[in-house]
Amino acid sequence: MKSTFPLLLLTFFLSNLSLASTGEPGRSTQQEALAYLRTIRLPDSSIYWPNTRGHLFLENLRVNVQDPLGMYQGSNTNFCGYAALSYLPLNYDPLRYVKFMLTLYEEGQATWNKIKFTPSPEVMLAAGTLRFKGVLDIRHADQMWFLVLADHFRSYLNFFHRKFHTGSEDTFWAACNLGKFNRMIRQLMGYKIKAVGSDLIRPGIKDLYAYLQNAIQTGTTFLYVNNTYLHVKNHDKSRFSFPTHYIVLTDIQQIGDIFQIIYWDYGGRTLRQVTPEFLKKIIFGVTYCQKDTHEE
Amino acid sequence: MRNKHTHILLLLFIVMYACSCKTLNITRYYHHHQSVLDSIEQVYTHAYKQKPFSIEFTDRRFDRVSMELATDSLTYIYEFWVGEDRMQDTLRKYGFDNFAVNNLITNMRSVNCTWINNLDYYTDERKHTLTYVTLWPRAFNFPFVKKKYYILTYFQQPQYFDSEGQLLVGRKMRRVRKINAEVFRRINDKVCYTLSDRFR
DSSP, X not given: OTTHHHHHHHHHHHHHHHXXXXXXXXXXXXXXXXXXXXXXXXXSOOSSOTTOOHHHHHHHHHHHHHOGGGOOOOTTOSOHHHHHHTXXXXXXXXXXXXXXXXXXXXXXXXXXXXXXXXOOHHHHHHTTTOOSXXXXXXXXXXXXXXXXXXXXXXXXXXXXXXXXXXXXXXXXXXXXXXXXXXXXXXXXXXOOEEEEEOSSSOOOOSSHHHHHHHHHHHSOEEEEEOHXXXXXXXXXXXXXXXOOEEXXXXXXXXXXXXXXXXXXXXXXXXXXXXXXXXXXXXXEEEEEESSOTTTX | OHHHHHHHHHXXXXXXXXXXXXXXXXXXXXXXXXXXHHHHHHHHHHHHHHSOEEEEEOSTTSOEEEEEXXXXXXXXXXXXXXXXXXXXHHHHHTTOOHHHHHHHHHHHHHTTEEEEEEEEXXXXXXXXXXXXXXXXXXXXXXXXXXXXXXXXXXXXXXXXBOTTOBBBSOSSOOOBOEETTEEOEEXXXXXXXXXXXXXX
């Protein structure tokens, strides 16, 4: 029994070491990704993705590479975590993203950072059929990307929604809690991250402004927020007190008594002035990447 | 004793009445305010084409207004008191049509319109736009009741409906179209409505 402890310690050390060593993703540029896309000819249908149209798929990849900030999660879906996560590959490794998506389209499965994605038949049928979601309706590559990520990465929030059914994109099937979000960044993107917060309790950050300033200067910063306050949809005074949305914080400035924040979500960047109390109230988690400072 | 029971029953009835959601005949409301509502839509559509924006009233008295002003690089979200100088300065700074926006704010207040925005939707891979107008009539303002909104959608071209008046995807695709996860019903060929617990 005693001998197992050092062994466990060694295993733990090695597993952390391997995680750190995989943290250097291959970097590429927008030009490389676009040049690669120009060489690609795709059939308009795939045996693996019967409802995904090749021309819409390719056009979607081109748009994502050209305008990484334009990725839209779709109205009323629970894809915000996957859309926020996409900020990293689209901005820092678009060629890898494009190659992964094309392999997925042509072979029905693909590997990213040693993680093999073998989508379920339900998801393969659903990609290309999501409707009434705004521009996501015609973005077949984004539908495939979100569905494949949600299908592969699971957490306790998805426990009662194991299989995809029509409309599951709006349900807990697609939900993404903070632990899962951080796991996806670590495993998929290989970034070393620092995270505070949880799914229910706000992080006890004393100087929020200084903390967020430091996070942004260190690397890409994600906030896990209560969207019922940020993106108000009704005038009810009583609102749920838990996080439901991910945003990418790109800037924060203190102007007198208020904070001016710039964040990315829903396919664009927004500037907004908020009180420190408001920001404290909506933030349930902060995750920032520690490796992309020298990548930017 | 009997008198006491009557009082309790009466009190219960009053509480239940206050908590119940009074319905509004939206078709009648639309026809009654048609000139103002249609004018709001026309002014908004024209101004939106110049520079995209949305307007939201954040309080029940329609005194606080929040605007999302879209520019090429950023969307600015600011909240103002109605008529505040800061609002006029901000609109000028980003090149928005002050006259149109002020006209909209006045008319929106007069018909209890709490939100106006432009939405994209797709049919056969083709992009279309509609104007999304949310009404928050005072009839719905009861305590303990989840807020309800009537939403009007203005389409650019005539739409198709089933026999129950539900909005369809198209003439060939006789599937019910959802907008913001809601099913809409016909008021006329280009205007539909729904009842929702979200204003957007």
